Amino acid sequence: MSEEKFDVIIVGGGIAGSVTALLLARAGLEVVMIERGNYSGAKNMTGGRLYSHCFNGIIPDFAEIAPIERKVMHERVSMMTETSNFTFDYTSDRLAQPGKESYIVLRGIFDRWLAEQAEKAGAMAVNGILVENLIIRDGKVCGVIAGEEQMFADTVVLADGANSQLTTKAGLQRKPVTPHQIAIGAKELFELDEKKIEGRFNLAPGEGSAWLFAGWPSGGMTGGGFIYTNKASVSLGIVVTAAEFINARKSVNELLEQFKAHSAVKPLIEGSKLIEYSGHMVAEGGYGMLPRLYSDGVVAVGDAAHLVINAGYTVRGMDLAVGSAAAAAAAIISAKSRGDFSEKSLSMYKRLLDDSFVMRDMRRFRKYPRFMENRRIFNEYPEMADEIFAGVFVTDGAPQASMFSKIFKTAKKNGLRNLAKDCIKGVSTL
Ligand SMILES: Cc1cc2nc3c(=O)[nH]c(=O)nc-3n(C[C@H](O)[C@H](O)[C@H](O)COP(=O)(O)OP(=O)(O)OC[C@H]3O[C@@H](n4cnc5c(N)ncnc54)[C@H](O)[C@@H]3O)c2cc1C
Known part of the structure; x- marks a missing residue:
């Protein structure tokens, strides 16, 4: 592969990488996408739910x-203590409206398919x-540089995920991530079994449930638990802010075990077989954590650009990966037409992103990461419920x-002022 020159090299074959490759290949650019896993999706994990609007166009x-698992028809949010669980369960035909629906996906299957679409369009x-x-x-x-090999391109797209080392090397990530x-x-x-899933989660055939939990799953630390129903499997996990583990009394594994053993969760997975375990980082700093997104000959997309929103009741990274890939591809195609891959030329990427749902939503939720540092959400309020x-x-x-x-007495015990303050802050943040 020495001294090979492409129009574009994409590092990472996740959702952001494959969508960028697909769009660039369709436009006739010579694209190579390099993935460290044995196939796209081999190293990827997500709960997870994908908002399908991002694939419009x-x-x-x-x-x-697309190889989707189930359409989400139940949105569930729970407040959990060691011995109780209070669940809010929303279902509506509106969740199924074309262009507004969301689907549960398994990344090992989904990413492989998406990479194949890019290959069919002509990407390598x-x-x-x-x-x-x-x-x-x-x-x-x-x-x-990969091992002994050097490969050259007019533009390099960094789509290497939340733990990207290359954004620092490119000078995009200037401040260390905390x-x-x-x-x-x-x-x-x-x-x-499919039928057991539908029975246990109260789902019609093909329907799915997206379920997030606050409180006990993260041991009262900033974070939460999740359960997503796939076709014939259930994804269950936790996400906890890394800073919490500095003084934590429990490890990630211990938290996961206690979540699975909870009386509201255990019957849901009873008799099932554990077939996969995975761990991953999530960029949760929001808008304030964004690195520079482009420089001379390089752009960052998806998680490598820290484009993730954790709004408590939903986690979004996959649709933002697709949206950023589309903006990056459009900017690179335009740069190619001018034969100019300078920082100035590629700044079009940021302009397109700013005008898209990606940055609009990143800006809207910009105060949310600070709000989520409030421990009362994960301790006092589940207890109060x-x-x-x-x-x-x-x-x-x-x-x-x-x-x-009854409500007044319990609320008073937990501090009416705090409660009022947190309610106002929560509503204004969202
Ligand atoms: C537990 C958990 C639950 C989540 N739940 C949801 C959810 O429900 N909905 C949602 O929208 N988002 C969710 N997310 C976030 C979502 O997974 C990410 O936002 C999304 O995967 C970003 O896609 P990406 O392509 O940018 O990065 P990734 O999916 O991380 O892909 C990066 C790719 O680059 C490859 N790579 C990395 N470094 C190199 C290298 N040096 N050389 C070659 N290849 C490399 C990796 O192997 C990987 O394939 C969740 C994340 C986690 C961890």
């Missing part, structure tokens, strides 16, 4: 041809190769207080 018949996919470094000449990124900006995710996949509902539903013959006085 990229793969029009997406829902018919090289798997099992780790890109170790960039070739930078006169301040311009002009290629990559443990408050990164979360650790761990996921287990349980094989379970437990006390209120125990007061409402547990009856033992003793004189009953009115609903209002």
